[in-house]
Amino acid sequence: MEVLSPQGALLVSCIARLPERSLPRHAWAAEVLVEQLWAASPGEHAEVLGEVLAPMIGRGGVDARRVRAEIWELARSGALVPVGAGSAARYEAADFAEAMADRDLSPQEGQVMEFAVRQLTARLLALSKTARAAL
Numbered sequence: 001m002e003v004l005s006p007q008g009a010l011l012v013s014c015i016a017r018l019p020e021r022s023l024p025r026h027a028w029a030a031e032v033l034v035e036q037l038w039a040a041s042p043g044e045h046a047e048v049l050g051e052v053l054a055p056m057i058g059r060g061g062v063d064a065r066r067v068r069a070e071i072w073e074l075a076r077s078g079a080l081v082p083v084g085a086g087s088a089a090r091y092e093a094a095d096f097a098e099a100m101a102d103r104d105l106s107p108q109e110g111q112v113m114e115f116a117v118r119q120l121t122a123r124l125l126a127l128s129k130t131a132r133a134a135l
Contacts, residue, residue, distance in 0.1 A: 015080070
């Protein structure tokens with residue numbers, strides 16, 4: 001069992017808060033999560049979350065390659081478990097990873113995480129309804 005990076009711990013904590021404790025394996029889903037965490041970081045707490053998110057942020061915003069690399073590293077270490085195939089493919093947070101990622105959050109950090117999770121959940125729901133309506 002490996003130690004999670006600060007970025008990995010943050011992502012696992014967020015994924016554990018998503019419906020079904022899982023993240024779709026669409027590359028954009030993790031990017032949206034990081035983007036929302038970054039955008040919602042409040043002023044005085046932006047430093048703490050900013051430091052954690054910094055390796056995944058490039059000059060122009062969220063660096064998709066870095067986010068994917070962190071997700072793949074979490075999957076490689078077993079912290080995220082690939083489940084399903086095709087359009088149902090997703091990553092589930094492993095119990096041990098959740099326990100490792102569980103840390104005391106300030107109320108502001110908790111609000112930022114909840115906001116990012118709600119934003120991603122809303123986008124995923126809208127996408128699923130759009131896909132069903134197209135059928």
